[in-house]
Amino acid sequence: MRPGRIIAKAVLAFAGFLAVFPLLWTALNSLKNSVDIITRVPRLVFTPTLANISYILGRDSVITGLYNSVVACGTAVLIGVVLGLPAAYAVARYPNRWAGDIQFFVLSLRFLPPVAVAIPLMVIWLQLGLYDTLPALIVTYSLLTISVIMWLAIPAFQAVPKEIEEAAFVDGYGAYAVFWRIALPVAARSLIGAVAFSFVLVWNEFLIALMLSSSNAKTLPIVASELSQQGMNVPWGILNASVVLLSLPPLLFLGVLSGFLNSVFRQKKT
């Protein structure tokens, strides 16, 4: 048993190292000059420079990409919250014979290959004169955020103890007041997790943004991927810096999402 345990612990430690080391290395590379990156033996000791980061933050394309990403993702998530949360609550609390079908429909939107959605939408937006604009991107992303938020919020609302809501009805609350004053606040922690999840999903989205934008509406992932196509002299340091910038917003939700996972599985137990 003893050697087995030691090996098991070593494997786990190695997996933990593997999980974060590549990202830490990238962060380190973003602080290096090219000469310190392009070495046959990786260099841990070097003179740090902020040149890459200031180059990235000084570029118009990056700032536009950042702005587009924030506006497109933020608005789409907002639409997802406004339309998705009430719908999820109604499906969870007012069961009818369509509830199962609605849930399956919402999930099945996830089966659609992104290419199959992006090609026709490109043609549609071109015809409407909205191609390469933020509204087109926001509408397209809303499909994603509404369905994901609904999918995750239905179980969150179901987990709210029915007795609390019934007590509120007895106290004379209307159906809408129960939703606002009781269900939303009680389920809030799980709901925030669901919303954060949908944000990470659209922030990370690439294919649809790539096909629906050509210059004005490019999001940050597209801008970052284009930086790598600058001919033979790959600007490694700059690329590493842009990877770090792109990765920061989703990582900010690390705590929220891990709390969300915990609450989801705690509910299953009871």
Next chain:
Amino acid sequence: MPRRSSLPVTFVVPTLVILLILSMVPTLYAIIIALQNRELSSTAYSWVWFSNFVDLFSDRRFLNAVWVSVKWEVVTVVATMVVAIGLGVLMFEVASPRLRNLYCLLFIIPVLLPRVSAAFVWKFAYHPLYGIATYPYRLLTGGLIFDPLSKPSTALFAVASVDVWQWGLFFAVIVLKLLETLPPQPIEAARLDHARRWQIHAYVTLPMLKAPLISLMFVKMIESLRSFDLIYVMTRGGPGVATETLDMYAFSQGFIESGKVSYASAMAVLMMIATVITFTMLWKRVQA
């Protein structure tokens, strides 16, 4: 709960109508485009009905893309589940509660990264001369070059490793949480019968978790289809067509090489039909 309230209608109907419009319009339009001969360069088009679909089946690159996609699905789904169950069980067995929390936090990080970021991180790491992942090889062989991304035999696995890095570690956290929700009695009973630890998991705990594990696999099958960004950044379908999946080929036919939007759409429609039928059947079986 009061039976008569306008709430379900006002809450559900607008959302569903919007979802239906947002999903049905592109879906139907994809089918319409696939039956025409639209190109990016001109606005003229005519109806060609099924000739795009007929052409696809004599297109060797398309058949290759189907094969690559199938390989990609099998490799990533199987490897993700193996890594997830392996690490999940290890955490359950040897990690203290405090360490478990730490590992859970670390293992969620890769999946949060945008795929574009993950792809870049590993593209540097796999660089034959300067990469950190290829460094041990250079060190051991005295400077020989190992270039996994540009060899046809290894490229798919090199890209798949990034996908497994992102999802396998994340799913390990979920497997651990699933194990933690199990009742302890059957495990203790098996222990009293002198079952070895791996036997306990192989014959007791994992069979108890069959249903959630199958759901997890189902989720991974869906997510594996969204690997375009990873492949686009790391190999662009290359070397040759070694990593050209269906969405990659559809994208390059429709936008990069020839602008044959209708041809690309025909491919996307076939993909859509295949995934909707497969996943609907699987879902009904999982639920049953």
